[in-house]
Amino acid sequence: MYPDDYDRLLNLVQKRRSIRRFKKDPVDPEIIEKIVEVARWAPSGFATQPWEFVVLSDREHRQAIVDFTAPYWQACVDMEKARPRWQGKTWTLKGMSDQAGDYRDAPVYILVFGDPRALEALPMGVQCDNHRRRLIYQSSLAGAFLYMHLAATSLGLASQWYSAVQTPYSSCLIKEYLGIPQNFDIYDMMVLGYPAATPTKKFVRGRHEMLHWGRDAASRLRGDDEVRDFVRRARAWVTGMHAKKKED
Ligand SMILES: Cc1cc2nc3c(=O)[nH]c(=O)nc-3n(C[C@H](O)[C@H](O)[C@H](O)COP(=O)(O)O)c2cc1C
Secondary structure, eight states: OOHHHHHHHHHHHHHOOBOOOBOOOOOOHHHHHHHHHHHHTOOOGGGOOOEEEEEEOSHHHHHHHHHHHHHHHHHHHHHHHHSOGGGOSOOOOTTTTTTHHHHTTOSEEEEEEEOGGGGGGSOHHHHTOHHHHHHHHHHHHHHHHHHHHHHHHHTTOEEEEOGGGGSHHHHHHHHHHHTOOTTSEEEEEEEEEOBSSOOOOOOOOOHHHHOOOSSOGGGGSOOHHHHHHHHHHHHHHHHHHHHHHHHO
């Protein structure tokens, strides 16, 4: 038992929050090396370690990413406007379209790529099961990516997921721009810098509501009404968060 380790770990994961406003101060390359060093130790399905990390700190390169993802935000806004009203209250658009306004200020972007060639290391039983193959690949990349965020938090940095880079149009252009083969996958992009905002109180489900011991878990799962209520509150929290970041 290492009780200190547990306390420190819990403290670190509670401290890790998505921060979407950054100071322009540069981040030392040594710090970036430290972040990737932690990711290097992440678990991966059948030790495939399919990840590659591309660090962009030049203004021109970061601007290219901003430009390649901008149409996605416009598409999101248009889709919400077009969404049939019978689905109930939709997302408010406040803040959604100008996410770019925040991450543009960050001094570093780290793109995490998946190299599908590494999946050759999977046994035949997994190779043949496309769904499982995909899950193992994605989960491995997700683990490394989460480790990066924890490492960044431990070093006093702010980080944000920037998943818009995964969309077909953006990812295709980003790969072309960086000379990365098109059959690679962009897992996600970490926006990194020193924090210029403090996060709002976290919206988090209760442990007792999600932890089920033994059989007959089905009888304790949330009912449809509870989930609907949760979805309403989660949306309100995220929307409020995006609206708030504009006012800080
Ligand atoms: C798979 C995944 C994708 C995400 N994509 C984005 C994103 O594109 N932009 C963003 O600002 N936050 C993104 N986030 C961050 C979530 O919005 C955030 O984790 C959630 O609201 C909880 O807040 P917290 O990170 O402060 O705990 C993503 C998180 C995950 C796990």
